[in-house]
Amino acid sequence: DKYNGELYVMGHTIDILPMHPLRKDSEEEKRVELHLHTKMSAMDGVGEIENYIKVAKSMGHKVIAITDHGVVQGFPEAQKHATELGIKVLYGAELYMVDDNLHYAFNPQDILLHDATYVCFDFETTGLSSKYDRIIEFGATRFEKGVVVDTIDFFINPGRPIPKKITDITRITDEMVKNAPGEKDVLTKIKSFIKDAVLVSHNAEFDIGFLNEALDRNGQEKITNPIIDTLALSRYLFPEARYHNLGALCRNLEITSYNDDEAHRADFDARILNEVWLAILNILVRDNMMMTHADLAKLKANDAILKHLKPRHVVVLAKNELGLKNLYKLISLSHINYLAEIPKIPRREMIKHHEGLLFGSACFNGEVFDTARTRNKEDLKKVLAFYDYIEVQPIPNYCYLVNVGSIENNKQVQRFIEDIIEAADEIGKPVVATGDAHYVNPEEKIHRDVYIMAKAVGGKPHPLNTNPYERAGEVYYENPDQHYRSTKEMLKEFCFLGEEKAREIVVTNTNKIAQTVQELFPVKSKLFAPKIPGTEEFLRSLCFKTAREWYGNPLPQHIEDRLSRELNGIINNGYSVNYYIAHKIIAKAKEDGYLVGSRGSVGSSFAATMAYITEVNPLKPHYRCPNCKNSEFVSDSKYSSGYDLPDKLCPVCGTKYIKDGQNIPFETFLGFNAEKIPDIDLNFPSDYQARAHDYTKELLGEDSVFRAGTIGTTADKTAFGYVRGYFERLGQDPNTVPRAETAYLASHLTGVKKTTGQHPGGIMVIPNDKEVYDFTPVQYPADDKESTWKTTHFDYRAIHDSLLKLDLLGHVDPLALKMMCEITNINVEDIPMNDPKVISIFSSDQSLGRKNNFLKVETGALAIPEFGTDFVRGVLRKTRPNTFAELVIISALTHGENVWANNAEDLIDQKICGLRDVIGCRDDIMTYLTDKGLEPKIAFAIMESVRKGKKVAPQLADIMRAHNVPEYYISSCNKIKYMFPKAHAVAYVMMAVRVGYFKVYYPLEFYATFFSVRSKQYEFNTMLKGEDAITTRIEELRRKTLNRSERLQPKEVGIYDTLKIAIEMVERGYKFGNIDLYKSDAVNFTVDYDRGVLIPPFTVLDGLGESAAYSVIEARKDGKFLSKEDLLSRTKLNNTNMEELESLGVLNDLGDTNQISIFEF
DNA sequence: CAGTCCCGTAGGCATAC
């Protein structure tokens, strides 16, 4: 397209080709992948577990491991898809292990530190490996009785070229060592210098490793001198410090003689080290003059060292249920006790929890490969001993190290791999070839490339990025190949070992490991409900007590029957504790002066009504007498809500009847036989929610309640951003990339974990006889140690079937109602549900009494919760409801995709149904189908699948047809994407009616509350100016919505929403007053009854937030503001705030400075 | 007095009921 530069393909005919075949594996005997990352490896894995499993199946693989970075959040999906395809999953994770017991001393001896003789020394070498590299310089100082008595420094010819990298660091060239003696000729010299002194080195394992290796090579004994490591001591002394190199240690010890120009030469470093050691020695013996070399081992480092200890990757696989639990414990410990930006786990905890687990040595970030790179075989074997099996990976997996120059070339990588295998063979540790897969197929490599290029959460570069700081001129090397490899591919990668050896590590050993692992199912389907002695009886008697208070004693038989039946279901299925707790929290909130809103399917339970958990009464429409407890049930099908019954006096005692009953089946909540696991939902005022949550800890104990966790992943918008960033960093303008390509790439980047979070209200309850680790690991949300809640590592869906949830949600409605009740002195319970004027606002705006109608509204539903949007008001306009029952139907019809639009609306338009016979809520489906003669359980199952947006299964649709369910009904079911339970609709209509009551009868209080708690955005100068200004602005914004090329910014949408309510208020004859330094509240609109206006809070101004607003309230308690200067200095207002206040005329009475102001007095 | 850190404010995004 020449106009927009996009590439277009014009299709004339379309042939549907067969699916691209999944990859095969031509080897007969299959390998097992023991190291694999899914999208749950944050900002790194791009392979979908479902696809891994499908490809594994296609390749004939029977087993596959899942080992994400530090987490097990991929387990649920893995189990789901593996079960479907009959693949066995090895459940595990790749953990970050640290050694937090520091080795300050080697070869311990009982020598008094304060008067020992020391040799501080340092080597320069050709590289990091004591085996493959050589010493090129030795420098040392000898220190006796408080004075340096000798120093020494000389070069050693390594007999090989010095790598450029080393010359860059040390400034030592081949030329300088050319005439120096060789290694063999200097050993005696070194030994005679150090004699039997205590040796001090910075990173002793490195220096001593080189020395011993050299001695060994030349047939000499290793040294036995006592050794001190100042690197470990640096961590001990400065646990918070990030860096512990010699320069950093000098800065921390305030040693100033260190300088970068002379550093990294053995003579200089040895001299500095001598100073360093003296300083440390002073600190150590200050408290304990008698401290010995051996005593150093007893020093106990602070936990803060964890943060800066280098983590080593270790793969952990669960062999059985015990192992799974131990794995969950390790995951929890690392995310809670040892969290240090990343979840670390000390080796000792690994050892403690080893039972049921297999430890594998992981990738090049594991200690095995590191040891192979830096140490000799003997050390390597010691390291290998910790592991149950040893991993080696294809050479391309290590390319990062070669690219950045840490390893010379692939040949050297191969040598390290061979060394590892040789050492492992000698001590009988099985070696396995692992692929460390990060994506499924080779062509998906670019998806990971995009993530390697992207910044992780917190702005951190990906560890494999070869130009992490985006320096111009530096290279982004090609990233390693890490797709899911076939046996054939893997054998080829290891052909350098010879056919037999390759087969052993690729096929034989991986299968052996897999065989020692039991097939596990981490997602449990059995429910473990909490038990507290006495709660069942408490609940039963509470419910019957309320019932008798309401309906008399003895209870009418059908009420007694329903309550008993419900209570049996509730108690037998383990819900009594949750009912009990919900009851207690609500009682507490009320005691604390708060309202609690009802919500959710629990309103279908009469027992819940009786326990005051919901305001919804699910019984059939009825009257009951508050005085003599007489009740009267109404069978007239005209009334489907008790609130619509005509007023009536009790025939027995003449008292005005209470009207109630919504006709809701209990089964919507729990099913016929507890087929589903509902939660209990409650709407707490937003400012009370946290307290409600805290109270569960008090009631059940800290170890029994956990906030449900959520997993935040990359979705569309973020994915597009990453793709654009990727092209930008490669120097390409992302706007020149075809949109289709960007979209294609982005679509493959979604679902990758970024962070974790907290469920909006869900509190998971752990039964007393279980531990949380029986179900899930725990963590802090977003790994934030300051969080008041620990969260479940798995999200709610994964543990839905095994644990109960209390959903203590936040909502503005109860908060708003409380505010309105307080300023009007009205009791919520006294607000009628059938006030004709109030009900009329849902079909007409007459009762609002407005002078003008700029927006041409036809109903009064604006600003009524869940009814005030353009869409819902449109439905109201079309249906003009005038009963509570109709509002309930409309509530459900206007929530969820394809419920009204493309569905009920069409049926009504085509006169196939009336408003009262379309599917008007979830429960309708079950009731209707049972009436048609379907088995209740089948009717229930269909209801559940419809409300979840799933189509009715074909067999079930056939059953429906067999029972004469019309085709339109089936297709209506199939279109619904989501549907309210009736109980929820009732609860929400109740709230809407209450809010409507205030809107009709207490407009100023209503608008004050609306603007305080609902409005997201204000444009206060427009609001203050009044009707003309508001209508002009609305018109301007509306024109923008109609204009296709222009879109309203989110902020403008907010302003638009607020102005719509503002104009309604103004048309009803009410006004906004100005901000008043002494009358305005910090955050809420208040009513000025004298002037009949609303006084805005300070926060209506953009950029003036809560903190600044409250500071004004505080400051004015200390007396009047004398001047603008005074106001500015006594509050947290900033200059922009001041300017805005000024332009609104709020500061008219104030002079610029105090002098003038005093003068004016 | 410039650099750094922390706080307040706002907006974007993802997830959930």
Add this chain to the structure above:
DNA sequence: ATCACGTATGCCTACGGGACTG
């Protein structure tokens, strides 16, 4: 190009300004 589900919590980032620090 969205004639439509509405309302909630929470995490991350950017930015500007004041307090702190070398």
